[in-house]
Amino acid sequence: MFKVINSKEIYKNKWMRLREDIIERANGVKGIYTVVEKNDFAVIIAIENGMLQLVTQYRHPIQERSLELPMGAWPEKPNANPLDLALGELQEETGYKANHIEKLGFQYVDNGASTVGAHIFYATDLEFVGKNLDEEEADLESCELSVKDFESKIVSGEVTDATTIAAFALAKLKGFV
Template structure:
C-alpha cells in the first residue's frame, strides 16, 4: 500500500473563511502528471458520544439547516478552544443532554466526508450516567433529548430516521467492540 501523498499540491487558495470553517481550492498534480483542483473544507475535529444505559441510548433531535429537516443522532459537536477530544465529549454530553458520565471509552476516530473535508470525529462510549441540567447553546434551542432502547434505535436506522453518518459509523464501532473487542 502506498504511503504519503500521491497527489502533489501546486497551490492553495483560501476562497472563504468564517469562525467555524475554511474553504480552500487546491491546484494539484496527480501521479500521472495530469492536473486538477480539489475543493477542501477545513474544520476542527469534533466529538461524538454514545451515552449508553439499560440496553439503550440517549439521542438528540434537532433541525439541521443544511439538510432542511429534523434529524436524530448521538450527541456531538466541537467546543471552541478545546482540543482534547475527551474533554470536548464531556462538555458536549452535558451541554446537550445534561448527562455526566463516570466511565469514558474512546472507540476510535472516523473521517467525516473524507472526499471534501479534513474534519474527523472522535467517538466515545459514555456509561455510568448521572442526570443534570442541559445547557444548550442558543443554536440548539429546538433540541430534543430522548432515551431509546437499542432495538428501537436499530429500527430508527432501518426506517431512515437516523441518517447522520457520524452516528451510524459510531454505532458500527460500538458493535465491533462488543462483538470482537475492537475499539
C-alpha cells in the same frame, strides 16, 4: 500523492475554512480540488439501563430534523482534548455527566472532501446534572431509545446521519452495544 501547485483560501468563518488547491496528480494530470477544513469533533454513544441517549435537531442543509447521537465541537477551542470535548458535549446536549467514558476510535467524516474527523466515545454510569445548550442549539431536544428501537430506526431510514450510524456500528462491532 498529489503535488499542490497553488492553494488559496476561498472562505472562512468560526466553524470552517474552504480552500481551493490546484493540484498535479502522479500521472501529470492537473486539476482542482476544493477542501473543507473543520475542527474534529466528539460523538458519544451514551447508554444507561439499556437506553441510548440521543438528540434531535433541525439541520438546515437538509431542511429537516435529524435524530442523532450527541456530538459537537468547540470552535473557540479548536485544540480541546477530545475527552473533555466528549464529556462537555454530552452534558451540554443531554444533561448527563458520564462517570465512565472511554474512547472507541476515530473516523474521518468525508475524507474525499473534508479534513473533519470524529473522536468516538462510549459513556456509561450516567448522572443527570442538567443541560447547558448553546444559543445556537435552542431547538435541540434530547430523548432516549432502547438500542433495539434505535437499530430499527436505522434500518427503516429514520436515522440518516452517517456519523451517528458509523459510530454506533463501531461500538456494536467492538462489543460495547
